[in-house]
Amino acid sequence: MTTDRSNETWLADLQAIGAQQDAAIQDLLSWLERRLFYYLRDRSDLRRLNGDEIAQMAADFAQDSVLIILKKSDQFQGRSKFTTWAAKIAVHQALGELRRARWRDVSLDELTADGSFEPDFLNTEQATPEQKALQSDIIATVMDVMQNELSERQRQALYARLVLGVPSGLLAEQMNTNPNALYKLIHDARKRLKARLVDRGLSPEDALSVFS
Amino acid sequence: MSLFYKLLRMLALTKERELTCSEVNELLDYYVELEQSGENVKALMPTMTQHLRICPECKEEYDALKKITGIEPIMATAQEAS
Numbered sequence: 092m093t094t095d096r097s098n099e100t101w102l103a104d105l106q107a108i109g110a111q112q113d114a115a116i117q118d119l120l121s122w123l124e125r126r127l128f129y130y131l132r133d134r135s136d137l138r139r140l141n142g143d144e145i146a147q148m149a150a151d152f153a154q155d156s157v158l159i160i161l162k163k164s165d166q167f168q169g170r171s172k173f174t175t176w177a178a179k180i181a182v183h184q185a186l187g188e189l190r191r192a193r194w195r196d197v198s199l200d201e202l203t204a205d206g207s208f209e210p211d212f213l214n215t216e217q218a219t220p221e222q223k224a225l226q227s228d229i230i231a232t233v234m235d236v237m238q239n240e241l242s243e244r245q246r247q248a249l250y251a252r253l254v255l256g257v258p259s260g261l262l263a264e265q266m267n268t269n270p271n272a273l274y275k276l277i278h279d280a281r282k283r284l285k286a287r288l289v290d291r292g293l294s295p296e297d298a299l300s301v302f303s
Numbered sequence: 304m305s306l307f308y309k310l311l312r313m314l315a316l317t318k319e320r321e322l323t324c325s326e327v328n329e330l331l332d333y334y335v336e337l338e339q340s341g342e343n344v345k346a347l348m349p350t351m352t353q354h355l356r357i358c359p360e361c362k363e364e365y366d367a368l369k370k371i372t373g374i375e376p377i378m379a380t381a382q383e384a385s
């Protein structure tokens with residue numbers, strides 16, 4: 092097998108028909124499968140799986156990825172090596188599947204719970220009275236913006252992402268939106284919070300230093 | 304790290320203009336290759352670097368891509384040759 096094709100050769104071979112295409116597909120499949128195997132084998136969350144199970148998982152991910160790569164091959168712009176571009180697609184596919192599996196049994200309510208950001212732990216033991224006053228001021232500012240200037244969807248999205256660590260693709264689906272719109276929703280919320288702190292003469296960096 | 308601290312850290316990293324996850328994914332292969340060739344990607348593509356600091360999924364995919372493309376030739380070619 093060979094993977095030292097030029098980008099142009101990869102594209103020509105994959106878009107050819109018959110044996111030329113079959114050989115290129117097989118080469119790409121093997122290349123991805125081996126690398127995915129080494130990557131998956133080293134993931135701490137997959138330690139419970141044995142070698143055969145990891146190999147099967149790598150084979151399945153590689154197979155799915157090659158189908159996507161074939162479909163998208165006309166979108167390859169040649170900014171990187173073809174194999175790096177293909178690996179990017181395989182990584183996106185494989186990690187997307189792993190995240191989906193990890194979050195499969197979590198309900199919509201849990202994902203979008205309107206949780207509280209009220210700090211449950213503050214590092215105040217060594218804080219001076221001035222620092223404590225500043226901490227209270229920062230907390231009050233943030234809570235005020237959260238409650239009065241962010242929409243319920245923004246609060247839900249921030250909470251799910253930041254507190255629960257819900258992957259954005261999954262959260263977007265649950266919130267009936269798409270990942271880009273979700274990113275914008277949260278980005279707008281972060282910008283609003285940041286601006287209000289700055290309005291009060293505090294940069295987030297200053298605020299951080301008060302709590303560390 | 305307290306949740307509140309985490310939130311403040313995110314605000315400190317927040318920029319007026321940020322790339323979305325799909326924009327980052329679009330450039331990720333290029334970014335990783337530039338970095339692997341020794342370029343200072345933090346200076347060349349600061350908006351990419353900023354997103355990778357703020358977004359756990361894109362960071363995970365970046366780490367995975369670096370690892371997967373960095374595997375060759377030691378382990379992989381030994382098997383491919385067999």
Ligand SMILES: [Zn+2]
Nearest residue numbers: 323324358361
């Ligand atoms: Zn992202």
